[in-house]
Structures are given as structure tokens and as C-alpha cells.
Amino acid sequence: MTETDSRPRVVLGVGGGIAAYKACEVLRRLTESGHDVRVVPTEAALRFVGAATFEALSGNPVHTEVFADVPEVPHVRIGQHADLVLVVPATADLLAKAAHGLADDLLTNTLLTARCPVLMAPAMHTEMWEHPATRANVATLRERGVVVTEPASGRLTGVDTGKGRLADPAELVDLARLLLVRPDALPRDMAGLRVVVSAGGTREPLDPVRYLGNRSSGKQGYALARTAVQRGAQVTLVSAHTVSLAEPAGAELVRAGTAEELREAVHKAAEGADVVVMAAAVADFRPVSRAAHKIKKTGRDPDPVALTRNPDVLAELVAARAAGQVIVGFAAETGDSTGDVLEHARAKLRRKGCDLLVVNAVGEGKAFEMEDNAGWLLSADGSERAIALGSKSRMASDIWDAVVAFIEA
Ligand code: CTP
Numbered sequence: 001m002t003e004t005d006s007r008p009r010v011v012l013g014v015g016g017g018i019a020a021y022k023a024c025e026v027l028r029r030l031t032e033s034g035h036d037v038r039v040v041p042t043e044a045a046l047r048f049v050g051a052a053t054f055e056a057l058s059g060n061p062v063h064t065e066v067f068a069d070v071p072e073v074p075h076v077r078i079g080q081h082a083d084l085v086l087v088v089p090a091t092a093d094l095l096a097k098a099a100h101g102l103a104d105d106l107l108t109n110t111l112l113t114a115r116c117p118v119l120m121a122p123a124m125h126t127e128m129w130e131h132p133a134t135r136a137n138v139a140t141l142r143e144r145g146v147v148v149t150e151p152a153s154g155r156l157t158g159v160d161t162g163k164g165r166l167a168d169p170a171e172l173v174d175l176a177r178l179l180l181v182r183p184d185a186l187p188r189d190m191a192g193l194r195v196v197v198s199a200g201g202t203r204e205p206l207d208p209v210r211y212l213g214n215r216s217s218g219k220q221g222y223a224l225a226r227t228a229v230q231r232g233a234q235v236t237l238v239s240a241h242t243v244s245l246a247e248p249a250g251a252e253l254v255r256a257g258t259a260e261e262l263r264e265a266v267h268k269a270a271e272g273a274d275v276v277v278m279a280a281a282v283a284d285f286r287p288v289s290r291a292a293h294k295i296k297k298t299g300r301d302p303d304p305v306a307l308t309r310n311p312d313v314l315a316e317l318v319a320a321r322a323a324g325q326v327i328v329g330f331a332a333e334t335g336d337s338t339g340d341v342l343e344h345a346r347a348k349l350r351r352k353g354c355d356l357l358v359v360n361a362v363g364e365g366k367a368f369e370m371e372d373n374a375g376w377l378l379s380a381d382g383s384e385r386a387i388a389l390g391s392k393s394r395m396a397s398d399i400w401d402a403v404v405a406f407i408e409a
Contacts, residue, residue, distance in 0.1 A: 016044020218242025
């Protein structure tokens, strides 16, 4: 970590839990994406992963206590100079120390001196996560602006399963990078809201091995689900086909294959929901019939595939919605001889009747399968604003800002 180094400076705190090994994956992803990472483990963390591993992966020295390199005053400097402090895993003990301002090692000192965003990713057994002491500590930290991620549910150490698994390293890195570009991106302003997000592309089968699909990666919908969870919402993610993506920890994940399955899942989840966001690329058409067996080559020309319309889920949601439910649609537009991207989008907003429309310009090298996205946000009240090019999580944050403003208006 030198003063002339322009890379974002991340302090990676590592707590003493078995998930400490996953901190190595977080570290590798951060360094590979151009971050200068200083690892500050607790003494207990080094019983799970050796200092040499953290030093080799980060290229920086690793200490646990405040009496190493004393002339450099590391217990103050490391926190002061950080652009982000990320704690992976945050044990129940570390959360308690952070909530109460204890400072008995280098990491807890760093947490007290840091003035940058702090992201803590808990991992512990379900009983510890649910204990009133931990609940109170998490609430205190969140009130102070610390982003404490929701743990995932699943296999824990030993034979146990339940809530308490560390969120996926890819997800944690994504959230960390979001906070580096927008430190205020994850306020707890969606607490109490029930949110449904659809994501990915539907697949309409022709036979048991073939389908009509589209190029949607699902990344934007997953980013919406992930950021809504961290803003405090209760989230159901209805996911059609996606590229390989980390499941957003803390969201309920419902899988759907075809447009019909997605339609059913979204309608079910939308009952009583405050916000529904249709980010999925739903096939407008499906084959009229689905062959029970694989369609074989024959000597003659193949029959053309007859298609029929799928229902428009977004339009159905608008028609069926309860008072106060906010509905957000997506539009992927290219512009043509009859109008540009925005003209088409304005017409789509009127046609679909939703409250907000997120507009992406698509085409060669834009939006689909890309890491970054740009576009516009059109509101039924006539307001329009551009969304600058940024990560899909950043765009998700802008969308939630608009949704929260729409609800409060
Ligand atoms: N959508 C939907 N059900 C469909 C098709 C689309 O709910 N059968 C939703 C998408 O999730 C998205 C929005 O409608 O939120 C816009 O989809 P798009 O395909 O871009 O618009 P279309 O209405 O199909 O218009 P066009 O094909 O003319 O661009």
C-alpha cells in the first residue's frame, strides 16, 4: 500500500471461523480486479488460514496485533487510509466487538479508525445468528451505517444446515465494488417492503433437447435482488435461465423454465407484494406444440416451427394489481426507422401501464451478457432520467432509489 498507488485500498478483515478459507477467494477476486488489499486477520483466523497465504495473495504484510511495525502506527493508519473495510467472515464475536467499540487487536482497532464504508459478511451457526445478542449487535451496526450482509441458508460446519452460511464470495466482491463507487448505495430504506424480482431468459421447448431462448444473462435481475436484500427488503427472486450466478443470500429463489412457469411463479409471489420488477426476458412466443420425443432429421425439408403468443406477464400484473403496488418494467430497445430508443420506450411505458420503465439500449456489444449497463428510467409521472454507464449493481441501486422515491411521493 504506497501513497502513490491509485488502486482502491481495501482492508480485508478476516474473522476466526471456518469460512475464513473463503476470504482467500474474496482476496483473489479483489486483487485481480485491480484493488490493493491489506489483509488483517484475527489471531483465531490464522488457526484456519496461514498468514503466508494472505501475504502471497495480497502482496502485503499481514499482522494481527497492534505491536508489529509500531513506528508506522498501523492500528490507526490502516483504517484511516482505507477506501473500504470488508470483514469476511464476521463471526458473532467480531460483530459484538464492533458493535461495542472494543479494540483488542489490529482488526478491531482498524474498525474504529476507519471512516470509509464498512461491509461485514457474517458466517456462524443458525443459533448464534438468531441469538438476541447477535440480533441486537447487527441492528446497532446497521443503524451506524455498517452494511451487515444477510448470511445464506444451507450447509453449515458439521452436519448442520440452516441460515448462517457466508454469502457467496462473488456476491461479496460485487457489493464491495458497489460501495467503493457509491458509498451510500445500500441504506436500510427498504425495510418492511416485500419485493418480487424476475430475472433471466425463459426457454420454450421444441422437444426434450431443444428450445427457443434468448441472450439474457440474468445479471441485472440478480443485482436487483441482491441490493434489495441489503437495503432491508424481503425479496423473492423468480429466476428463469441465467449464466452461472451467485444466488443472492437472503432472497427466496424460485426457479422457472418457461414463460408459463415464470408467469405462475410471479403472480403467486406478487400477491401482497409492495413492488414487482419484471427484469426477466420473457419469450413473446412459444412453439404451438412440444414434441414428446427428439425431432429427427428426415429426408425432406423440415416443417416450419409454428408459434403462438405467450401472455404478457407485465401487462397482466398491471391489470391485476392491488392499490399501492409499484410495478417496474424493463425495455430492451434498438431504435429503428419509426423512432429512436427513447421514443419507443415512452410508447412502451404507456402501452404497458407500469409505474417505472427501465430502458436499455441493446444491440452489438450493449447490455446483454455485459458486466456494465447504461440506460434511462422513465416514470409514469413523465419524469425521465439517464442512468450513467456502470455495473449492474450500480444500476440496480439507481432503480431502487427511484422506486423508494416513487413510494414516498
Ligand atoms: N414481458 C412480460 N411478458 C412477456 C414479454 C415481456 O412480462 N410475454 C415484460 C418484460 O419482463 C419486460 C417488459 O415486458 O419488463 C418489456 O418487454 P419487451 O419484450 O421489451 O417488450 P414487448 O412488449 O415485447 O414489446 P416489443 O416486442 O414490441 O419491443
